[in-house]
Every structure is written in structure tokens, then in C-alpha cells.
Amino acid sequence: MNDEAMFEMLAPAGEAEFEFAFEFESGKSAKKKPAPPVVLPALTIRDRPFVVLDRFVFDGPAVPAGHDAVIDRIARLIVASRVSGDPIETVRLVGHTDPAGKAPYNLGLAERRAKAVETKLRVALAALGPVPAGKLDILPQTLGETRPVASNATADGRAMNRRVEVFLGTGCNAFFAQYDLRFLPGDPKFGIPAYPNLNATQKAQRSADVGALVPELLARRNLRASEALAGRVPPARALPAGALRNSALRLSAGQLALFREYFEDGRGGIEFGAFQTCFERFANGQLRSPIAADRSAGVGEPNGDFFFLFAEFAFLCIDSAIEPALWTRALRTFVKAQEIFMHVYRPNPVSPPPAVGAAVPACGRDPQGRPRARRRLDSFRNGNFKATGGSPTVGAGQSSPTRRRALGARYAVKDLAALRREAQANLQRAQCMP
Numbered sequence: 001m002n003d004e005a006m007f008e009m010l011a012p013a014g015e016a017e018f019e020f021a022f023e024f025e026s027g028k029s030a031k032k033k034p035a036p037p038v039v040l041p042a043l044t045i046r047d048r049p050f051v052v053l054d055r056f057v058f059d060g061p062a063v064p065a066g067h068d069a070v071i072d073r074i075a076r077l078i079v080a081s082r083v084s085g086d087p088i089e090t091v092r093l094v095g096h097t098d099p100a101g102k103a104p105y106n107l108g109l110a111e112r113r114a115k116a117v118e119t120k121l122r123v124a125l126a127a128l129g130p131v132p133a134g135k136l137d138i139l140p141q142t143l144g145e146t147r148p149v150a151s152n153a154t155a156d157g158r159a160m161n162r163r164v165e166v167f168l169g170t171g172c173n174a175f176f177a178q179y180d181l182r183f184l185p186g187d188p189k190f191g192i193p194a195y196p197n198l199n200a201t202q203k204a205q206r207s208a209d210v211g212a213l214v215p216e217l218l219a220r221r222n223l224r225a226s227e228a229l230a231g232r233v234p235p236a237r238a239l240p241a242g243a244l245r246n247s248a249l250r251l252s253a254g255q256l257a258l259f260r261e262y263f264e265d266g267r268g269g270i271e272f273g274a275f276q277t278c279f280e281r282f283a284n285g286q287l288r289s290p291i292a293a294d295r296s297a298g299v300g301e302p303n304g305d306f307f308f309l310f311a312e313f314a315f316l317c318i319d320s321a322i323e324p325a326l327w328t329r330a331l332r333t334f335v336k337a338q339e340i341f342m343h344v345y346r347p348n349p350v351s352p353p354p355a356v357g358a359a360v361p362a363c364g365r366d367p368q369g370r371p372r373a374r375r376r377l378d379s380f381r382n383g384n385f386k387a388t389g390g391s392p393t394v395g396a397g398q399s400s401p402t403r404r405r406a407l408g409a410r411y412a413v414k415d416l417a418a419l420r421r422e423a424q425a426n427l428q429r430a431q432c433m434p
Contacts, residue, residue: 004257039362047167048261049094049176050074051181052149052197053117054163059101061112063164065121069194071117073177074166075124080289080300081173082134083393084281088174089135092167093117098158099145107144114140117164132290152413172278172285175262176300182258183251185210190299206254210246216244217312221377221427224312227429229363229371231422236319245320251313252322259330270326276333283307283341285385286394295392298382299322305377307341308430310334318416328416335419338413338426340399346433347395351388354433356406360425363432380430 025399045105051074053067063071074091081088095110118138125131150157156302168174177190185207192203220237227234239245254268263278265271280285287300294300314331319325343353366372386396399407414422 004351030296047170049165049211050178051195052163052194054161055159056113056162056164058098058162059109061109061116063113063116067117068080068120068198069189070181070196071120072124072127073181073189073194074168075128075175076289076291076299077168077173078125078134078136079128079131079291080287080294081171082132083290083391084171084173084287084300085321086171086173087109087134087138088171090169091121091136091138091208092141092165093138094141094143094167096143096161096163096165097145098145098161099148099152100158101145103144103146105247107142110144110210111140111142113162113164114142117166126289133411168255170262172281173300175258175278176282176287177257178262180299182206182254183210185252190297205250209251212244212247213251213313213316214309214331217309218318220316221308224423225373225377225427225431228424229373229431231424231428233424236315238329239316239320245266248313248316248320249322252317252327256326270329272329272333275330276408277337279310279333279337280399283337283344284398284404285344286393286398288385290392295382295385301382301385302341303347304345304381305379305434307380308338308377308427315420315423324339327421331416331419332414333412335423335426336407338423338430339407340404342380342426342430342433343397343399344395344419345382345384346397346430347375347379347384349386349395351398353399353403356403360428361432361434363428374433375431377427378432 051070052395053070055062055064055066056062057064078088093114095112095114097106097110097113099106101109114234118140125136127347145161148157149163150160152158152161180187180190181195183191183206186193188194190196192207195203198206216239220234223234239248241360259270259275260268263271263275282300283299283302287293289300293297298304311331311334314327314334316322319328337355340353343349363371363373388395411419411422
């Protein structure tokens with residue numbers, strides 16, 4: 001993480017003792033005896049919170065009801081991570097206050113807020129019923145009034161400072177959960193409505209941007225698919241100036257910011273090796289949830305044929321001169337991952353998938369001699385995953401580590417022109433493979 005993400009975090013609750021003077025955020029004292037200075041050992045970390053739960057009531061520890069959905073989402077994410085090979089084993093809950101009142105009291109108040117979030121999280125975990133066992137340490141911590149994120153000169157700023165920051169680490173499960181929270185419109189539990197760190201105006205804008213771009217991306221994907229059947233690659237097509245391009249600019253900036261947060265290379269850029277690994281595991285069904293209801297909703301796995309839209313958005317940005325260098329590097333991952341995804345989420349997946357570099361199958365022809373697809377793209381669904389063992393993350397058609405390495409070597413040398421041809425070939429494979 002960069003220097004802006006670095007801060008000092010005080011010791012977990014219980015690691016230091018101090019005497020409260022019962023000072024409220026209002027500054028009124030219920031006890032005249034002054035509190036001794038509070039000295040807690042510091043822990044320096046480089047990390048960003050998964051979410052920030054803010055706007056706690058003045059001088060109170062109760063968690064605002066508006067955060068219930070995202071706390072439930074965090075519980076589900078913890079459980080899903082236990083079967084993914086990258087379990088979340090530590091959750092840090094860092095409490096904060098506004099500056100009203102004395103520092104010792106505010107340290108205690110911030111701790112109580114963190115513990116209130118811990119209680120809600122443990123209740124949400126218990127409500128999920130029998131789930132895979134796993135180690136989990138939930139560490140309530142306090143920074144009191146010492147780390148404001150907004151001006152304390154306004155009521156709104158003080159409300160933002162009354163918060164608990166939730167730290168989960170930056171594994172693949174957390175990345176895709178965060179992606180949904182920031183870019184999936186409509187879903188009250190897993191999508192934008194549940195994300196606490198966009199205000200109402202920002203949520204409306206983000207949802208509108210996604211809603212505007214999806215039809216454009218589907219149209220471009222469908223054109224690429226029909227051209228693929230004819231053996232052609234559609235030409236580059238830039239978005240003209242206007243509302244749709246503005247939506248693309250905002251979504252590009254938002255996604256690249258998320259990529260930097262989770263795959264930071266230490267220089268303010270994106271570490272595309274780790275980015276690639278997460279997308280491969282996602283496309284391969286290795287981040288699926290053990291919770292049946294979440295699997296039915298497609299949580300932690302590709303949203304059917306919409307998986308092809310990752311590449312279409314990258315093509316759109318490249319063709320429209322929107323961060324083309326970064327999106328070309330992301331495109332390499334997206335197109336390669338299509339060769340993993342299509343064999344896992346096709347109807348009736350079979351093992352093993354074709355060898356890397358195998359000939360692209362040809363489709364049949366209709367009575368007029370025109371190429372005819374063997375299957376529609378919308379037949380690729382998360383419900384097609386065919387589990388083959390005791391784990392929900394092991395199934396038919398999955399790519400082995402050896403196959404994924406071979407794909408990586410094959411795509412590492414491909415430039416933009418070659419990636420356009422591979423995207424065409426992948427859509428032909430998807431529509432025509434036996």
C-alpha cells in the first residue's frame with residue numbers, strides 16, 4: 001500500500017488498562033477525578049479498510065441499522081473464504097470518535113463501538129447455520145479521536161469521524177466482494193445499495209453509469225460473437241463525446257482505483273500478476289461459497305455470460321483512449337480467463353478441458369449456408385457448475401495449475417491485435433465447441 005494507506009493502530013482491547021473519567025462526547029463529566037494519561041503500544045500496518053461503518057450516534061456505541069446488510073455480507077465472505085484456499089482468519093475492527101469530550105473517555109467509547117460491531121458480526125455468522133469450521137480472531141481496537149477522516153468543524157464531518165473501520169486483508173474473495181459492493185446495482189445485500197462508503201448521490205450516479213454501459217457492452221459483445229461465427233474481428237469503435245463516454249470515464253476510474261487498492265505494486269500502480277491469479281481462480285469456480293443460497297445467487301463466481309463483458313469494457317476503454325495502456329494489460333487477463341470460464345460454466349461441463357492451443361471448433365451451417373451457433377452465450381450460467389467432490393469449489397471442466405500456466409505463457413506475449421483475434425476465437429469456441 002502507499003503511504004496514504006499507512007496509519008498507527010493502537011493495541012486490541014484488553015491489552016492495556018486505563019481509568020475512565022466518564023467524560024461524554026459532549027464534554028460533561030460525571031466524575032471529577034481526572035483520568036491518568038493513556039499509553040497504549042502502537043501497531044503500524046499498511047492496509048485499507050474493507051468498509052468504514054460511520055455515522056454512529058453521538059456518544060453512543062450502537063451500530064447504525066443501515067450497516068446491517070454489509071455486516072451480513074462480511075460474515076458470508078468470511079465463510080466463503082474458508083473453502084477458497086485463502087481464508088480470512090483475522091478481522092480488525094478499529095473504533096473512532098469525534099473530538100468532543102476527553103481523550104480517555106473517547107478511547108473507551110471507540111472501543112465499545114468496535115465491540116458492538118464484533119457482536120453484530122458474530123450474530124451474523126451464527127445465523128448462517130452450519131458452515132465450514134475455521135480459525136477466526138476478531139480484534140476490537142481503538143484510536144479514539146486521534147484519526148479524523150473529515151473536518152470536525154461541521155456536524156457531517158463529525159458524524160463521518162464517529163466510525164468503525166473493518167479490516168479483512170486483500171484476498172481474492174474480498175476483492176470480488178468489494179467489486180460487487182462498488183459496481184453491482186440493485187442488490188441490497190451484495191451490491192451498491194449495501195456499500196456504506198458511497199453517499200446516496202454517488203450510489204445513484206454509479207448505478208446509472210452501470211445501467212447506461214451494460215446495454216452498450218452487450219451490443220458490442222453480441223456483434224463480436226456474430227462476427228466470430230463468420231471468422232471476422234469487428235473494427236475498433238470509440239465512444240463519441242457525451243453522456244455514455246462520461247459514464248465510461250467514471251467507471252474506468254472507479255475500477256482502476258479498486259485494482260490499485262487490492263493489487264498495489266508498491267509504486268502506485270497495479271500488480272497484474274496477482275490480478276491475473278484472482279481472475280483465474282474466479283473464472284475456475286474456486287471462489288464459490290459453501291452457503292447454498294449464495295451459490296444460487298452466483299456470489300463469488302461469474303455472472304453467467306456477463307463474464308465476457310469484462311473484456312468488452314476493456315476493449316471499449318482502449319478504443320476510446322481511456323487509460324489504454326492499463327486496460328490493455330487487464331484485457332490480457334480477461335481474454336485468457338475466458339478460456340477457463342467457458343469450460344466450467346458451459347452446459348454439461350466435462351473434464352478435462354481442451355488442451356491449450358487446440359484448434360478452434362467450427363460451427364455447423366443452416367440451410368442457407370450461414371454459420372449457426374451450437375449454443376447461445378446466455379446458456380453459460382453459474383448454475384451449470386458441476387461439483388465433483390465434497391468441496392463446492394471443485395468441479396468438472398476446471399483448468400489445472402498446469403493448464404493455467406500454459407495459458408499464462410501463451411497470452412504473456414500477445415499484443416492488442418492478437419488479443420482481438422483471441423477474443424474472436426474464444427467467442428467462436430463458446431458458441432461452437434461440442
